[in-house]
Amino acid sequence: LSVENGIIMFKSRRWPLMIDPQTQAKKFVKNLGKDQPQPIQSFKPSESKLLRNIEIAIQHGGWILLEDVGEELDPALEPVLLQQKVKTGNSYTIKIGDKTIDYNDDFKFFMTTTLPNPHYSPETSVKVAILNFAITPKGLEEQMLNQFIQLEMPALQEKKDQIVEDNALASKQLRDIEDKILHGLTKNEQISQILEDDELIVTLEASRKTSAEIGQRMKESEITEKEIDEKRESLRDVAYRASLLFFCVTDMSTIDPMYQNSLQWFQALFQNAVAGSQQSEDPVERTQILNDFFTLALYENVCRGLFEEHKLLFSFLLIVKILFGGNLIDPAEWRYFLAGPSGEIDIVPNPTDWLDELEWVETYKQINGMSELPAFKGIDEYFIEYHKRFKKIFDSADAHEEPLPGEWNEKLNSFQKMIVLKCIRPDKMVNAIQNFIVEKAGHKFIEPPTFDISKSYRDSSSKMPLIFILSSGTDPVADFNKFAEERDMGDRKNTISLGQGMAKRAENMIRDAKINGKWCLLANCHLSISWMPALAREVQQLDDEVHPDFRMWLTSMPTPKFPVSTLQNSVKMTLEPPRGLRANLRRSYTALDDRELNSCSKPVEFK
Template identity: 45%
Template sequence: MKQELKEIEDQILFRLSSSEGNPVDDEELIRVLGASKIKAGEIQAKVMVAEETERDIDATRLEYVPVAVRTQILFFCVSDLSNVDPMYQYSLEWFLSIFMSGIANSERADTVEQRIISINEFFTFSLYSNVCRSLFEKHKLMFAFLLCARIMMNENKIDMSEWRYLLAGGMPQQQLSNPAVRWLSERAWQDILGLSALPTFNSLADSFPKHMKAFKRIFDSSEPNREPVPGEWNTQLDSFQKLLILRCLRADRMTHGLQDFVAAHLGQRFIEPQASDLSVVFKESSPSTPLIFVLSPGTDPAADLYKFADVMKFSKKMSAISLGQGQGPWAEAMMHSAMERGKWVFFQNCHLAPSWMPSMERLIENIDPDKVHRDFRLWLTSLPSNKFPVSILQNGSKMTIEPPRGIKANLLKTYLSLNDDFITTCTRAAELKSLLLSLCLFHGNAIERRKFGPLGFNIPYEFTDGDLRICISQLKMFLDEYQDIPYKVGKTLSLSLSLSSLSLSLSLSLFFFSLSLSLSLSL
């Protein structure tokens, strides 16, 4: 509109400069001036309305600055994850897509203040859920605590000196003797002295003997993270500062303390397990977006992927290859063919072909979404590796694959992978159910014992999902082919063949198997 107003002014000046004689006698000039005056007035009114609208938009936009602040905090939390594991890579485009989805799907509100709260809460949890899908279990609480701490730092609720103490401890500024040598270790007392060097805790060491019984109650408690801090400290300290007390007295319970801290400030859902679903990951993918399984030792997502391909009617349109030395040209030809015909390609064990990773990166970067078949999908599996291309990780849809947590979850996963036809087609369905439970229970025991270090197995022996599937297939085959149940053959094949990597004494393995067998047959 301002440009149009300038054009009218230029036209008037041109008419005046080109007019001959008395301008008052130029009827055409007078007509143009009258029309221009009316037009200029209309434009000026519109300009004023537009400027007022622009001021309103700017004012409204400034009201949403808290959303922008929260967004930049979360982005740098996500970008810092690459320092934890080389597979934790995320692009700005991926982050922005989640942000836009958060704005569109968050709950509407009558006021701007409520709308800001709704967007921030929805987007924070949406981002957490999406990132957790690609994090290993041991890093999920760390990420939730990082989100919580960064948000509180922005609100000046966490002192940076106290934050540094939580991460690295501190140096004592005074040397006092340990008043509780019978139950408090010297290292814990030095931590208390180091904490006393901070302004908020400057009288902690001096007041420790006064409240020794209360501190010992925390030390002896089965849930020290939920015990009140003694004396005036309980009212003077906030929840983060109480974590520092817990760090000194019972560092072994810090995990539980962090869980309570995150649940109190962000919500219980931030410490609950996040379900992973192949269908959700597939829905977010595209022909130019690879789907990446980040593996942990002893896991294999192949069976789950084949089952999902069968559900999606792609079981006959899926090609797979295990990468390794000399497999690069075959994999490249397979990928070109799949892009033309709309098939799925499954490249396993990418970490075993680091020299071919640049070629795979080039192939993916050259995918033209307008030319490739819309049904084409590229599935990849890899253990964590710093040789895996960063650009693929940033632009791909990632999902970590880990053994289930606990024997119950392990059994549930195994049974969910089976179908009714597998059991009903067996000639001895009742015996198969009992023996199947014993085998799955043995598998769950072997996997769970690895978590306890030397208290479990001195070596983290492998009993992969692939090994279990082979054992289950053998079990069904023997029941179908033998008149009598071949217990000895089943034990030998399950323990000596499928678990040939187990150099542990066979008697221990047979003990686990026999125990689970007797339990299942007694049901």
């Protein structure tokens, strides 16, 4: 797919618009463009001098990369997109706006969007070549393996990269030699001319020696490369797990549009896990340690930006994804677990005295559909004959803890038992899922971390906003003000509630905060949807020149209109009332620090 995209990029008659949620295409184009006579220039659609820079590039044959375009393109770009050049003498000209300028054929124009699933109008689609550069599981696995080897064994990765580069250079030399020989043969029409061509004979002799030397070098490098690949392959399980986890995280965006995370964020978290996890010389042990450490770190980082109702779901999906990766869950059983039976069947008479007729119809449909799965073959007949044995599960207050009757308790694994439980007591599925997660990964995956604004702040920077994702009835302003006082920023923070007519004030406040190292809180972004593109531009313009103490804080209810690029390049937090006594106590204790504990008259008793 990547090779095909690369060919279309440079051979298509239309300029490419690349769907690039992980910014892979942007890196690829920039790497290619930096070696051009005129290095590639990149711009954002919001930049005021965009058209002027495009005009200069067209005249001088430069490359332009337009990053982070939306679903609509600026109409002023139409002459460029349609390549409306006109032949004038021996050259071409193009009219942009009121100007007619010379057109250099070396000019190249690229566009990228970080939107994962954009919907372009037919009018836009016919003007550009839309290419999907979204990363694939296999492609990400290779990237993560390279990153891991680079971090764990940098010398090995450098040697591997050098071999790949040398082999590519050797292959190019061989092609050049072949081309030179073919040219010498084709320019001479007669055999006698070929035999009398001293230059060709010298070229053939030199090429024979060069080819032999290159062949020998490539054989030696193949042996070395094989040894390196064996060492790399011993650690592939780490990269495979990372690839599984990344796509599990990206799938969460289908549940709520605010759950957006970038590949760069994921790779930075992975890098921290490699550095922070326990080292081991044994590849198998090292793999297990790092997989466990990174999975937990990812769970905790993602959970702080999820609503309470989605945290258990994320934990369950995480474990199921890992099990799927190890071929430990049957896809047909997973489909049945999610969707249940399909089609109409003949319902047999109700043999039970503990299910009414409506309940029996639904239960029998489930049991009958279940029996079509290989692991459950015969369970429908067993249920009808021994239905009284299942009554204990139906009546139990802890149905998710009850063993299945007969051979089924030993025959079925814990996931398959949940399918049976869903048929008899669907109200206990949440408890059963919690038990399943504990069995596979431990208690820590059903106890998400409590809200801690200080941890989120440590992960942020002057270029990375912090976003409070709100739920009904929550207001993080009090927590924000308290934390600002703790950080001695009480007098260096500004707050504004967005709404109609507040855009200009917000922009001025951001400008002042960037220069003077203040904090600015932009509350209720969801009430100013029309200003969201401007907010995205403000975030994109945050760079190393911004005061290091500057922080941008945002609050918003979930909305699909919130800029994806801002969500991906931010630290997200949800603020909800904790559910249950245990969660409430953990939240209360986490909020206490030594200063508060020691400030009372009897600190020992208080503690």
